[in-house]
Amino acid sequence: MKQIIGGNWKMNGSRLASLEFLREMKRLGSEYASSDIVLFPPFTLLPLMTDAAADAGIETGGQDVFWLEKGAFTGEISPAMLVDAGASWFIAGHSERRHVIGETDEIVRRKLETGLETGLRGILCVGELIEEREAGKTEEVVRRQVQSALEGLDCVSPENFVIAYEPVWAIGTGLTATPDEADRMHSLIREWVAAIKSNDFADNTRIQYGGSVKPDNAAEILSRPSINGALVGGASLKPESFMDIIKAVPLQE
Numbered sequence: 001m002k003q004i005i006g007g008n009w010k011m012n013g014s015r016l017a018s019l020e021f022l023r024e025m026k027r028l029g030s031e032y033a034s035s036d037i038v039l040f041p042p043f044t045l046l047p048l049m050t051d052a053a054a055d056a057g058i059e060t061g062g063q064d065v066f067w068l069e070k071g072a073f074t075g076e077i078s079p080a081m082l083v084d085a086g087a088s089w090f091i092a093g094h095s096e097r098r099h100v101i102g103e104t105d106e107i108v109r110r111k112l113e114t115g116l117e118t119g120l121r122g123i124l125c126v127g128e129l130i131e132e133r134e135a136g137k138t139e140e141v142v143r144r145q146v147q148s149a150l151e152g153l154d155c156v157s158p159e160n161f162v163i164a165y166e167p168v169w170a171i172g173t174g175l176t177a178t179p180d181e182a183d184r185m186h187s188l189i190r191e192w193v194a195a196i197k198s199n200d201f202a203d204n205t206r207i208q209y210g211g212s213v214k215p216d217n218a219a220e221i222l223s224r225p226s227i228n229g230a231l232v233g234g235a236s237l238k239p240e241s242f243m244d245i246i247k248a249v250p251l252q253e
């Protein structure tokens with residue numbers, strides 16, 4: 001299965017720096033031909049970046065999306081607007097949207113559904129808070145997030161959909177789940193997806209790991225068969241570190 005490496009720039013980046021970043025990515029290599037690479041810059045940079053990104057073999061996506069096509073929703077961006085800006089992907093349910101902005105499972109589900117129905121491909125982020133982990137609720141929380149996003153969702157397929165398991169306590173903190181812990185959660189997520197959809201669907205769905213993935217831990221994480229890529233925040237802001245993570249993907253036979 002082809003791995004997928006996402007770079008989530010969050011609220012970082014500028015017009016000048018983003019083009020420089022893409023030039024540097026192109027210069028640094030063609031070694032990433034075996035993975036899908038997607039950058040999620042702020043919305044404002046999407047139209048500017050998409051062509052230069054394609055030239056470097058990289059797709060682009062929105063960090064978020066609204067669940068309706070148009071109307072009186074000040075500040076929101078619809079899926080069709082993302083397409084118009086050149087994006088082919090979106091993220092639904094990033095932990096900063098869930099826990100800083102307050103998005104519920106229901107909102108995440110509506111975003112996922114509308115984005116996929118518009119023809120975009122989506123990354124669904126799931127993951128537990130530190131309090132939930134300490135209370136022994138990791139499985140309960142992540143299972144609920146997966147179920148509420150996927151149950152009864154007909155427009156989803158392994159081709160247009162990726163799950164990112166991102167323990168919230170590992171995001172931006174320098175802490176990571178051990179490869180064994182991540183491996184275990186990825187296997188459980190795949191079981192839950194199989195129960196909701198089918199074994200075939202689950203076997204073909206890519207599940208990324210996210211949470212302080214860096215050049216020095218990427219190879220160990222990405223070599224696990226249950227882990228099909230990474231969603232990278234901080235280390236995606238510099239072309240050298242992002243490229244080092246991309247190069248850590250094991251070569252496909």
Ligand code: PEP
Pocket residue numbers: 008166170171172173174210211212213231232233234235
């Ligand atoms: C993220 O934003 O999804 C993320 C995993 O961030 P970081 O790599 O900085 O922990």
